[in-house]
Every structure is written in structure tokens, then in C-alpha cells.
Amino acid sequence: MSARLRNILLWVVALAVLILLPQVVEDRYFMHIAVMAGIFTILTLSWNLLAGYTGQLNLGHAAFYGIGAYTSAILAMQTGLSPWLGLFAGGLVAALFGLMLGFPALRLSGPYLAITTIGFAEILRLVAMNWVELTRGSLGLSGVPLLTPIHIGDWRMQFYFERDYYYVVLAAVLFTLFCIRRLIGSEFGVTLQAMRDDEAGAQSIGINPSSYKLAVFTISAFFAGFAGGLFAHFARLVSPELLALHNTFDVLTMAMIGGLGTIAGPILGAVSLTILSEALRSMEEVLKIDIRLIVYGLLLILTILFMREGLVGVIKNVWARVKGDR
Amino acid sequence: MDSLFLQQVLNGLITGSVYSLIAIGLTMIFGVMKISNFAQGDYSMVGAYTAVFVMAWVGGWLGWIGSVVAAAAVVGLLGVVTERLVFRPLMTRWTDIDMIMVSIGLFILLDNLAQLFFGATPRMIGDPFGGTTVDLGVASTSLLRLFCFFFAGITIFCLELFLNRSRMGVAIRATSQNRFAAQLMGIDINQVYRITFGVGALLAGVGGVLYGTLFAIYPTMGALPTLKAFAVTILGGMGNIRGAIWGGLILGVAEALGGNYIAMEYKQAIGFFIIILVLLVKPSGLFGRKEGA
Numbered sequence: 152m153s154a155r156l157r158n159i160l161l162w163v164v165a166l167a168v169l170i171l172l173p174q175v176v177e178d179r180y181f182m183h184i185a186v187m188a189g190i191f192t193i194l195t196l197s198w199n200l201l202a203g204y205t206g207q208l209n210l211g212h213a214a215f216y217g218i219g220a221y222t223s224a225i226l227a228m229q230t231g232l233s234p235w236l237g238l239f240a241g242g243l244v245a246a247l248f249g250l251m252l253g254f255p256a257l258r259l260s261g262p263y264l265a266i267t268t269i270g271f272a273e274i275l276r277l278v279a280m281n282w283v284e285l286t287r288g289s290l291g292l293s294g295v296p297l298l299t300p301i302h303i304g305d306w307r308m309q310f311y312f313e314r315d316y317y318y319v320v321l322a323a324v325l326f327t328l329f330c331i332r333r334l335i336g337s338e339f340g341v342t343l344q345a346m347r348d349d350e351a352g353a354q355s356i357g358i359n360p361s362s363y364k365l366a367v368f369t370i371s372a373f374f375a376g377f378a379g380g381l382f383a384h385f386a387r388l389v390s391p392e393l394l395a396l397h398n399t400f401d402v403l404t405m406a407m408i409g410g411l412g413t414i415a416g417p418i419l420g421a422v423s424l425t426i427l428s429e430a431l432r433s434m435e436e437v438l439k440i441d442i443r444l445i446v447y448g449l450l451l452i453l454t455i456l457f458m459r460e461g462l463v464g465v466i467k468n469v470w471a472r473v474k475g476d477r
Numbered sequence: 478m479d480s481l482f483l484q485q486v487l488n489g490l491i492t493g494s495v496y497s498l499i500a501i502g503l504t505m506i507f508g509v510m511k512i513s514n515f516a517q518g519d520y521s522m523v524g525a526y527t528a529v530f531v532m533a534w535v536g537g538w539l540g541w542i543g544s545v546v547a548a549a550a551v552v553g554l555l556g557v558v559t560e561r562l563v564f565r566p567l568m569t570r571w572t573d574i575d576m577i578m579v580s581i582g583l584f585i586l587l588d589n590l591a592q593l594f595f596g597a598t599p600r601m602i603g604d605p606f607g608g609t610t611v612d613l614g615v616a617s618t619s620l621l622r623l624f625c626f627f628f629a630g631i632t633i634f635c636l637e638l639f640l641n642r643s644r645m646g647v648a649i650r651a652t653s654q655n656r657f658a659a660q661l662m663g664i665d666i667n668q669v670y671r672i673t674f675g676v677g678a679l680l681a682g683v684g685g686v687l688y689g690t691l692f693a694i695y696p697t698m699g700a701l702p703t704l705k706a707f708a709v710t711i712l713g714g715m716g717n718i719r720g721a722i723w724g725g726l727i728l729g730v731a732e733a734l735g736g737n738y739i740a741m742e743y744k745q746a747i748g749f750f751i752i753i754l755v756l757l758v759k760p761s762g763l764f765g766r767k768e769g770a
Contacts, residue, residue, distance in 0.1 A: 208574050255757055261573035262513035262715065263756060266707045270749030273704070281742045396700065400585060407578060440593055448586030455579045456566055 169321055173314040182313035186385055188425035189320035190378050193327045195405045195417035197374035200331055202403070203412030204340070205367050206347045207260070210399050211252070211268035212375055214275045215245040217394035219376025220383040221279065221286060224295040227384070234298045238323075238380035245376020246369045248275075253368035257361050269396060276394035291390025295383050316385045323381055324418075327374055332414060334370070343367065347412075404451045410461030419462045484616040485733040491622050493729020494629035495687045499702050500709035500721040501633065502680035508653040508716030509673045512564055513573075515580040518703030519587035520678045523555060524548035524685025525694045526591065529600045538605035541690075545628065548682040556678020557671055559583060565670065584699065591696035599693040602686070625687045632683055633722060636676070640718075649673055653716065681706075701745070708748035712755055713764050720764035727751075727763075 173182060198212045219241030226232040226240055252271050256264055279286050286292065298310035298319065310316060334340050346353040346360050354360060383389045401424075409420025424447070431443040458465055503517045528544035535543050563583055567575055609620040640646035645668075651659040652669045660666050681702070688702055709728050713720025728748055736744035755763065 202574065206572075206574065208577060255753065258760065259756060262507070262577060262707070263711065263760065265513070265515075265577055266704070266711060267753055267756060269704065270708075270746075270753055274743075274746045274749055277743055277746050400581060403578065403581070404585075411574075441589075442593070444585055444589040445593065448582050448584070448589060451582030451585065452563060452579055455575055455582065456563070459575075 170318075173317050177314075179313050182317050184425060184429050186313055186316050186320050188422045189317070189324050190382050190385075191402065191405060191425055192324050192418050192421040193378040193381070194375055194402050195409070195421040196327055196331055196414070197371045197378070198399075198402050199406045199411060199413075199417045200334075200374075201367050201371040202406065203416075204335065204343045204347060205364055207256070207364065207368075208265050209256075209268045209368075209371070210265045210396070210403075211270075211272035212371075212402055213396065213398035214272035214394050215249060215372040215375035216379040216382070216398065217275065217279065217389075217391070218245045218248055219379025220389045220393050221292070221379075222376070223380035224292050224383040224389045225285065227296045228292065228294075234296055234380075234384045237384075238377055241380035241383070242373040242377035245379065246373035249369045249372025250365065252372075253365045256368065257364055272394055272396065272399070276391050279391040279394060286391070289391060291388055291392070293388050295387045295389060297387070298384050310384075320381060320385075323377065327377070328414070328418075330374075335414065339363070339366075401447070404447050408450055408454050408461055410463030413461075413463045416461050416463045423462070480615055481737070482734075485737050486730055487613070487616045487618055488622075489730030489733030490726055491618065491626045491729070492691060492733065493726040494626045495684055495691065495725075496702075496705050496709050496728055497722045497725025498629045498632060498687065499681050499684035500706040500713070500725050501636065501718055502677035502684070503706045504710045504713065504716055504718060504721045505649075505680075506674055506677040507710065508718075509649055510564070510568070510670055512576050513580065513707075514564075514677075515577060515703055516559070516583040516587060516699075517677075517681050517706050518699035518701065519584055519591075520552045520556060520681035520699075521685030521688055521702045522587070522591060522694075522696065522699040524552045524682030525602070525689030525698070526595055526600070527551045527682070528602050528686040528689055529694060532602055536603070536605070541602070541605045544602070545683055545686050548686045549679045552682025552685070553675045553679035555682075557675040559678075560671060560674035564674070565667075568670070584703070588697050588699055591699075595696050597696060599695040600689075601693060602690050621690060625690055629684070629687060632680065636680065636718075639676070645669075645672055705748055708752045711752045714761055717764055723764060 172185070176182070194212065194216060198209065201207050201209050219238075221241075222244040223234065223237035223241035226237045227234050232240065252268065256267060259267055280289050282288075298316075300307060300309045308315065310319065335343075342353070342358055343363060346358060346363060350360055379393065382393070405420035405424045406417050407420070408424060409418065410416025427446070428443050431446060432441075435441050435443075454461060460467070499517065499521055502520070503514060506512050506514055506517075525548075527548040528541075531544035531547045532540045534540070563579055564576070567579060604619070604621050606620040606624070610617055611620050611623055640650060648659065648664045648669050649672065651662065651664060652666065652673075656666065659669070684702070689698075692698075705728065709721055709724040711724075712727060713722070713724030728751065731751060732744055732747050735747040
């Protein structure tokens with residue numbers, strides 16, 4: 152079997168499992184977790200696009216998520232815009248903010264960039280808290296409309312249950328994955344990696360790092376905003392909490408544990424940590440304490456110290472060993 | 478100038494002196510080891526809780542002094558331990574991202590361990606002076622707050638003595654100027670790292686007692702001192718101790734005035750506005766020199 156055929160087969164099997172999953176598992180709570188895992192997959196993929204492929208550490212990613220959520224929710228509630236368009240509008244507005252932040256951020260790196268992006272997110276969080284007429288402050292916007300039903304001929308799909316949203320989020324993850332894979336595989340993506348590994352070298356062959364970084368900042372923000380819109384219409388509640396620093400920390404923990412600078416890594420990290428955190432939450436009844444974030448912190452430290460390539464690296468190593476034994 | 482203005486300036490200077498103290502620890506660690514430690518504020522949190530326990534045990538102004546000493550010891554030790562376990566292994570193969578992320582991991586860990594051990598209820602360090610106020614003519618403040626200000630000053634003075642007069646202090650300064658040359662001169666670089674990190678954490682711990690004296694103490698309080706310390710450090714130039722002293726005072730006064738005259742709701746954001754401005758105009762900080770303690 153050729154490698155290409157095997158790849159296609161793998162994709163088809165994976166997709167079939169994912170599509171059939173809700174038919175087998177009917178538990179609504181499980182579907183809820185699956186939806187959140189999907190939303191975090193998009194967030195982590197988009198964060199990793201910037202951190203993993205350009206080496207720029209954005210600690211304000213939650214701001215883009217929040218901007219997308221607020222934009223989509225406000226547009227649907229105040230202008231009656233279809234939530235389907237709102238998802239993309241949220242992404243676009245987030246992208247606009249990404250562009251705005253990207254300009255000053257280009258000149259910065261390391262701790263300077265990290266703290267500037269935190270500042271950006273914190274300022275916007277305070278705006279969301281205090282612009283009460285628009286955002287209802289710390290109460291947040293509740294009763295965000297559901298995604299509107301789709302009619303195609305006689306076929307009609309409503310979006311009411313977790314399972315319905317599961318399919319929407321699955322499609323959104325595939326869309327994100329498709330875009331990011333295309334981007335990374337293209338000449339653009341190769342240039343990014345060249346820049347990350349040797350910026351001076353890339354410059355010497357006529358690459359302008361600034362415009363590339365700016366483009367990635369904007370694209371990364373777009374997908375985060377898109378994920379925010381999905382969350383808004385799924386959870387039906389948007390609050391300033393979405394912009395808080397700990398959301399960004401969750402995302403970077405997922406990316407790191409999965410494997411920074413890879414495509415499979417963020418997916419693995421987001422899905423496994425979402426499941427792990429639910430498992431730990433159910434243990435809370437037994438242990439009487441919430442150890443979820445203690446485990447997150449510990450895993451993040453251990454990953455950086457002992458398995459820098461993340462889960463993807465571990466799987467690669469195991470795979471290589473299995474192949475070698477044959 | 479009305480008295481409200483001067484009152485706010487005084488309040489700002491007092492809070493600012495505490496910011497300076499915590500930020501000096503951060504800037505020292507950065508200057509010598511090039512580590513941006515996002516867990517710095519958690520060292521302050523541990524220092525503050527140490528004070529809560531000592532004060533419950535001893536009390537009075539003796540208890541307050543005792544808590545500063547205890548916090549210095551506990552947090553200094555914590556700093557040495559975390560340096561050895563978390564940061565040292567990365568010193569040979571670090572990238573900016575790894576160092577920042579590992580310190581974020583430490584931040585998440587310490588924050589949540591504190592929640593586990595100390596509970597979510599906010600604590601206070603009592604006022605050993607029974608709320609005595611001091612009238613300075615144009616403005617007044619409590620004796621305790623004034624005491625905090627002087628204590629921050631004394632601690633910074635002791636640090637200056639240590640860095641300028643002791644052998645280890647000179648070794649630390651030499652390492653921050655040129656690590657390789659320092660090694661060639663026979664300085665034990667790992668020892669320098671250990672002491673630098675310990676002292677940097679210790680300053681945050683002492684700062685935490687003062688911070689906890691001025692504000693409420695709760696497990697996740699560490700985020701604010703971390704962010705303030707970074708703001709101060711960037712304002713004063715990363716790795717620049719004098720810069721951090723002035724930066725802290727400037728941030729404290731700016732917050733007090735901004736909170737009073739512009740918008741109370743955005744008080745916590747003032748530091749960020751300032752650093753974004755500084756980074757756009759003069760990325761090396763307000764106080765000249767690029768790097769080196």
C-alpha cells in the first residue's frame with residue numbers, strides 16, 4: 152500500500168468514526184465535552200500557528216476569542232444578523248484587532264511581546280467589564296440566539312441539541328485544519344519556518360519578515376474569533392471571563408503538551424486535555440478538591456523539561472521503535 | 478496643587494515602593510540569567526501567606542518584623558528549589574518561549590496549590606500599630622503604610638550593599654555583564670545563578686508581605702504583582718535595578734493619579750498603557766542602558 156493511499160484511508164476512517172460518534176454515544180454531557188474539545192482545538196491550532204511557526208509568543212489569544220464571541224453575539228442580538236454570518240464577522244473583527252496588535256508587536260519579541268499581548272487582552276477585558284450599555288458588564292450577554300435552522304429542499308436541520316452543535320464544530324475544525332494545512336504546506340508556510348529557524352538568513356535572501364508575521368498574526372486572530380463565535384451560539388452566554396488570561400494559559404498548555412509547531416499536536420493536546428480535565432472534575436467529588444489546574448501546571452512544566460516535542464514526539468518515537476523491531 | 482493631589486502622590490509612592498521591591502527581584506533574575514519569570518508574583522503570594530501564619534502566631538509589630546524575616550527565608554528557599562528543579566535544566570538549551578512557558582507552568586501550579594492549601598477565603602495581615610495615622614502636613618497616611626515604605630527602602634539599600642560590597646554581589650554583577658568572561662575569571666556560575674534566583678525570589682517574598690499588608694491576600698493574588706513587576710521592569714529597562722526602583726515609583730503614582738482623575742475602573746490597566754507606550758517609543762526602557770544589572 153502506498154503511503155498516500157494509506158493516508159487517505161486513515162482520514163476516511165477517522166472521519167467516519169467522528170461522524171458516527173453521536174449515533175453511538177447519546178449522552179448529552181459527553182457531546183458537550185466533545186463540542187468544547189472542538190472549540191479548543193480551533194483555538195489551539197490558531198495559537199500554534201503563530202507560536203509554533205513564527206516563534207512569537209502571544210499571551211493575549213483569549214482576547215481574540217472574546218472579541219469573536221462578543222461580535223457574533225451582539226450582531227445577532229441587536230441587528231438580527233444570521234449567526235452563521237456572525238461566526239465569520241466575529242472572525243473578521245478579531246482579525247482586524249490582530250492586525251492592529253500585530254503592527255506594534257512586530258518590533259517585539261520574547262518577554263516584551265508576551266507582556267504587551269497580556270496587556271492588550273487585559274485592557275479589552277476591562278472594556279468588556281465596563282462598557283455596560285454594549286456588553287452588560289460582568290453579567291455578560293445571556294440568551295445569545297441559537298444557530299438558525301438550515302433548509303435544503305425538504306431536508307431541514309435544526310440546531311438545538313449538543314449533538315447538532317457537534318456536527319457544526321466538527322465542520323469548523325475541518326475547515327480550520329484545511330486552511331492551516333494549506334497555509335503551512337504552501338511556499339508561505341515554508342518561508343515562515345525558514346524565518347523562525349534563522350531570521351537573518353531569511354532576510355538575506357530577500358524575505359521581509361514583518362509582512363509575514365503580520366499576516367500570521369491576523370490569520371491566527373481570525374480563527375480564534377471564529378472559535379469565539381461558535382462558543383457564543385453554543386453556550387448562549389458571553390462574559391468578560393472569556394478574555395481572561397487563564398484561557399490563554401489553557402490553550403498554550405494544550406499546544407505544548409500536544410507538540411508545538413506541528414499540526415497534529417494542537418489537536419491531540421486540546422482533545423486529550425479537555426477529556427482529562429473532565430475526568431479530573433468528576434474525581435473532584437471523591438477527592439473533595441479541584442486538582443485540574445494543578446495537573447495542568449505540572450504537565451506543562453514536565454512537558455517542557457522532559458518531552459519538548461510533546462505527545463506528537465512521543466508517538467513518533469514509539470512508532471519508530473515499532474517499525475525498527477519489525 | 479490641592480491636598481487631594483498630594484495625598485494621591487503619597488499613596489502612589491507607598492504602593493510604588495512595594496512594586497519596586499518585587500520588580501527588582503524580577504529584573505535581577507532577568508539581568509543575570511535572561512529568565513522572564515512569570516511566577517514572580519507567586520513568590521509574593523507565598524510571602525504574604527507566610528506573614529498571615531506568623532502574625533496569627535506572634536502578632537504585634539514584633540510579629541510583623543518576624544513575618545518579613547520568615548517570608549524572606551521561606552521564599553528565598555522556594556526560589557533556590559525552583560531554580561534547581563525547573564529552570565536550571567533549561568539553562569543549557571533554552572529558548573525564550575521555553576523559559577516563559579515553564580515559568581507560566583510554575584505560575585499555574587503555585588496558584589492552584591495555594592488554593593488547595595490555603596482555601597479561597599481572602600486573608601488580611603492585621604495592623605500591628607492599631608491604625609495609628611501620621612499627619613505629614615500636606616497629606617496623611619497610616620503609620621503602617623509609612624512603615625512599609627521605609628521597609629521597602631531599607632531592603633533595597635541592603636541589596637545595594639550586598640551587590641556592591643560583598644564578593645558574591647560582585648560576582649553576580651560580573652555575570653550579568655558577561656557570563657563567559659565571569660566564568661573565565663573562575664566564578665562558579667551555578668552558584669551565582671542559585672544565589673541570584675534565591676535573592677530575586679526573596680525580594681518578591683518580602684515585597685509580598687508588604688503587598689499583603691496594603692491589599693487583601695488570596696491564593697490567586699500572584700497574577701497582579703507579576704504583571705505589575707513586568708510593567709515596572711519594562712519601564713525601567715529589563716535587567717536595570719535603578720530603573721526598577723524609579724519604574725515602581727512612577728507606576729505607583731501613575732496608578733494612584735489615574736485611578737483618581739481618569740477612571741477608577743481602568744486603574745489596573747494603567748500599567749499596560751504605560752508599557753505599550755514605552756515599548757513603542759523607547760523599547761530599552763526609560764532609563765538608558767540596554768541590559769545588565
